[in-house]
Amino acid sequence: MSLQSLTSFFASALELQSRWLAFHARLLETMTSASPGNPRQKTQMMDTITTEGQDNPQATGRKHVYRFGAGAADGGAGMRNLLGGKGANLAEMASLGLPVPPGFTVTTDVCTAYFANDHQFPAGLKEEVEKALNFIGEAVGARFGDNQNPLLVSVRSGARVSMPGMMDTVLNLGLNDETVEGLARRSDDRRFAFDSYRRFIQMYSDVVLGLDHHLFEQALEQYKNLNAMELDTELSAEDWAQLVERYKQIVQDKLGKPFPQDIHEQLWGAIGAVFESWHTARAVTYRRLHNIPEDWGTAVNVQAMVFGNTGDRSATGVAFTRNPSTGENALYGEFLVNAQGEDVVAGIRTPQYISEAARQAAGDDRPSLETVMPEAFAELRDICLKLERNYRDMQDIEFTIQDGKLWMLQTRAGKRTTKAALKIATDLTAEGLITKEEGLLRIDPEQLDQLLHPMLDPNAKKEVLTTGLPASPGAATGELVFTPDEAETLRNLGKSVILARIETSPEDIHGMHAAAGILTARGGMTSHAAVVARGMGRPCVSGAKDLSIDYEGHKMTAGGRTLHRGDVITIDGSTGEVIAGEVPTLQPELGADFQQLMDHADEVRRMKVRANAETPRDAKQAREFGAEGIGLCRTEHMFFEGERTTAMREMIVADDESGRRVALAKILPMQRQDFLELFEIMAGLPLTIRLLDPPLHEFLPHEDSDIRETAQRLGVDEAKLRTRLAQLKEFNPMLGHRGCRLAISYPEIPEMQARAIFEAATEAGQRTGAPVVPEVMVPLVGLAGEFNEIKARIDATAEEVARETGVKLEYQVGTMIEIPRAALRAKEIAKSAEFFSFGTNDLTQMTYGLSRDDSGSFLGDYMSRGIITNDPFVTLDADGVGELVQIASERGRATRTDLKLGICGEHGGDPASIAFCESVGLDYVSCSPYRVPVARLAAAQAALRARQTKS
Numbered sequence: 001m002s003l004q005s006l007t008s009f010f011a012s013a014l015e016l017q018s019r020w021l022a023f024h025a026r027l028l029e030t031m032t033s034a035s036p037g038n039p040r041q042k043t044q045m046m047d048t049i050t051t052e053g054q055d056n057p058q059a060t061g062r063k064h065v066y067r068f069g070a071g072a073a074d075g076g077a078g079m080r081n082l083l084g085g086k087g088a089n090l091a092e093m094a095s096l097g098l099p100v101p102p103g104f105t106v107t108t109d110v111c112t113a114y115f116a117n118d119h120q121f122p123a124g125l126k127e128e129v130e131k132a133l134n135f136i137g138e139a140v141g142a143r144f145g146d147n148q149n150p151l152l153v154s155v156r157s158g159a160r161v162s163m164p165g166m167m168d169t170v171l172n173l174g175l176n177d178e179t180v181e182g183l184a185r186r187s188d189d190r191r192f193a194f195d196s197y198r199r200f201i202q203m204y205s206d207v208v209l210g211l212d213h214h215l216f217e218q219a220l221e222q223y224k225n226l227n228a229m230e231l232d233t234e235l236s237a238e239d240w241a242q243l244v245e246r247y248k249q250i251v252q253d254k255l256g257k258p259f260p261q262d263i264h265e266q267l268w269g270a271i272g273a274v275f276e277s278w279h280t281a282r283a284v285t286y287r288r289l290h291n292i293p294e295d296w297g298t299a300v301n302v303q304a305m306v307f308g309n310t311g312d313r314s315a316t317g318v319a320f321t322r323n324p325s326t327g328e329n330a331l332y333g334e335f336l337v338n339a340q341g342e343d344v345v346a347g348i349r350t351p352q353y354i355s356e357a358a359r360q361a362a363g364d365d366r367p368s369l370e371t372v373m374p375e376a377f378a379e380l381r382d383i384c385l386k387l388e389r390n391y392r393d394m395q396d397i398e399f400t401i402q403d404g405k406l407w408m409l410q411t412r413a414g415k416r417t418t419k420a421a422l423k424i425a426t427d428l429t430a431e432g433l434i435t436k437e438e439g440l441l442r443i444d445p446e447q448l449d450q451l452l453h454p455m456l457d458p459n460a461k462k463e464v465l466t467t468g469l470p471a472s473p474g475a476a477t478g479e480l481v482f483t484p485d486e487a488e489t490l491r492n493l494g495k496s497v498i499l500a501r502i503e504t505s506p507e508d509i510h511g512m513h514a515a516a517g518i519l520t521a522r523g524g525m526t527s528h529a530a531v532v533a534r535g536m537g538r539p540c541v542s543g544a545k546d547l548s549i550d551y552e553g554h555k556m557t558a559g560g561r562t563l564h565r566g567d568v569i570t571i572d573g574s575t576g577e578v579i580a581g582e583v584p585t586l587q588p589e590l591g592a593d594f595q596q597l598m599d600h601a602d603e604v605r606r607m608k609v610r611a612n613a614e615t616p617r618d619a620k621q622a623r624e625f626g627a628e629g630i631g632l633c634r635t636e637h638m639f640f641e642g643e644r645t646t647a648m649r650e651m652i653v654a655d656d657e658s659g660r661r662v663a664l665a666k667i668l669p670m671q672r673q674d675f676l677e678l679f680e681i682m683a684g685l686p687l688t689i690r691l692l693d694p695p696l697h698e699f700l701p702h703e704d705s706d707i708r709e710t711a712q713r714l715g716v717d718e719a720k721l722r723t724r725l726a727q728l729k730e731f732n733p734m735l736g737h738r739g740c741r742l743a744i745s746y747p748e749i750p751e752m753q754a755r756a757i758f759e760a761a762t763e764a765g766q767r768t769g770a771p772v773v774p775e776v777m778v779p780l781v782g783l784a785g786e787f788n789e790i791k792a793r794i795d796a797t798a799e800e801v802a803r804e805t806g807v808k809l810e811y812q813v814g815t816m817i818e819i820p821r822a823a824l825r826a827k828e829i830a831k832s833a834e835f836f837s838f839g840t841n842d843l844t845q846m847t848y849g850l851s852r853d854d855s856g857s858f859l860g861d862y863m864s865r866g867i868i869t870n871d872p873f874v875t876l877d878a879d880g881v882g883e884l885v886q887i888a889s890e891r892g893r894a895t896r897t898d899l900k901l902g903i904c905g906e907h908g909g910d911p912a913s914i915a916f917c918e919s920v921g922l923d924y925v926s927c928s929p930y931r932v933p934v935a936r937l938a939a940a941q942a943a944l945r946a947r948q949t950k951s
Ligand code: PEP
Pocket: 632, 634, 693, 818, 838, 839, 840, 841, 842, 843, 904, 905, 906
């Protein structure tokens, strides 16, 4: 289950870490050399690309390096597999003539070859990289390793799909004891040069040499303390130069060798480290959670640095071409003048708004980019429009302005809330940028989940402790925890928890997933917590400034109150409120965009969507969400309370059939009433009622006190009850006396249930005037003989009821396909079964021989080793279990062409499994009520994709 949600939609985990890492790193840079935009150089470079592309490795299909920049590129957006998402988009932007610092991409194929060849780079790569470096150097008028005019580059990872923050980045590469002097001279800013150098040493030592960054941070702190300094800005060029010496000494002391001065060694070290980062534990976990194949590998992007901290005409920022929270068609983003992203993370400086409109709406009195750099802003706005038109989707971009010149550093489809996703899809369709069908395909069905979550009752009393930013919509209540591990542990015990952190980081991801909601003391709307939570659909309040968290004391203080671990709080991610205790919630109102999307999905899909429901409340909810019937009513769920349990127990301990019949006669009216309500709610829609399934001992008490009390209530001897309990105990209840096997042993049970169904259906038909056609479903059939015998009893009961009521009902009797044998013998079973419903929970269990209740404890090992990529209880195993579904469908329909086929296992609400159901031609999927909208959209998408494949 958790995996299901983890894979849901946004890849986003760790986004912010990477973003700010990139952010501050970009800001570090200054490119004092010739402008990459120089038109003469541009022509030269385009020529170079064209000529060289024709002979060399490209022609032989072994091209390792693709260049981009100054209006041209070897690759483009369609080459994500080879160039990774970032590389492909940089190439695309360069081809569009946008200002992209020149660079090159080492392909994912090289990464694969590197691992296949014992961590060796393939032959020919070095030469290609050398040429590409010359290409960048020529474009920017600098040279890699030149003591007078050094070219500095960034080295970043970039997989096919974004894995934010998972892999490593090195910036300012190309600095050593000599080039730093060149940089100081060229920039006429010695302080900047040495600051850049010490940052490079720290980053390189961390990423490539494996030294902990804290070592360097500590050295900096010590230095500041010794010199009575507080802020980094107080350090002079000489201070940074001294720190550079200290940093190098740390490397020497820890590794017994000096920090590499050879810039080529630096470059290859960084490229290798980026490849190696594909296998870090966090990257492996991320891939597992997002179903990203191990063998994809990452590309490496090497790009000329540009710098946003060269003065007041420089800046850096991130922007979305539309508002990612609301979907509003307005440029949205933040920037910092002459600053580094670190300043944001450290809370020293708060980013400013990009547009005047956003600034005014937020009531911020610091100027917007639109005001301080109107030309760069205008260019940025035009580029955003161009990018949207090109990609036909909302983009998330990163940019740097160096001395008034705008540089585009990245573009990709922007993460967005579900609300925004719906609005953007609707708007882009209305704007004619995408078709209606594309609009449908743009929404990740899993994402709809976010819309379906309860909101706080506005009339409820609440004690608001503090307010933070409304970072991810929805309300959540739970016990307060302060560590991700605690969140996971309590969640595994079935508890709802709110994870409170000062700020979140990539290491917190498992806890964030386990939590019902996330609260942070620091961080803005684009903080790690906010982006990740939005992606996961978790309510989140970030940057609650009055909140102080004490990890060691397991407590937090807010609004003058101290709350401890385990105290219950509520957060409202839509308003930013942090509230003491539990607050009642209301169902969300689904807006017009949602309705439009659902209507369109309904027009497009072929499969029907039903719900698994047995209570009137669930049935009503299912209908509200658009269910077209009930695909599974688990009747045993109707016996787990009060009087009904007692009657059931009486039936189980009865000595003989007549005793059982007496007890069953007490249950009959209750069952009839249950079914009557369901028939009325479903008003003529199909309702599949499954006969009793679980083993009988599940209905009996197990604790001593309960046994005693039950014996008294039933008026039976306690010893007799214990004997009965012992008789019913099974070694493997899942493979024991359950499902239709009970009906074979105790035919009076299905008779009672069938009678209740038919009597209720007759009455409902009379009351509502709508025809009711019950579908009676027999569970756990493996043999045609089992089914036939039970069906005969059901038919006989139907006749009896018809005789008694004078009303001849239409009904169907069908079976679940949950046992591999039934799938294989479908031809025979379909002679008498009028429908099949695939119970893929049991079918998976039985096909794999894997306990559905116990496998959670070890399936993780299988996934981390890559033996399986998905939990088969979450996403249908199309190869194995799916083949049985296909066989049963084909064989069943060979006997009975109009055999109705559906699925009612948990997979019925899983989009990937729904796509499989479409491919085998099932008539409907059935899932829990809250998954119904997800299933409607997933079914529509599956139908669209199937049509696209055919045409
Ligand atoms: C199934 O096995 O898939 C099913 C729907 O039945 P249950 O989960 O009740 O065993």
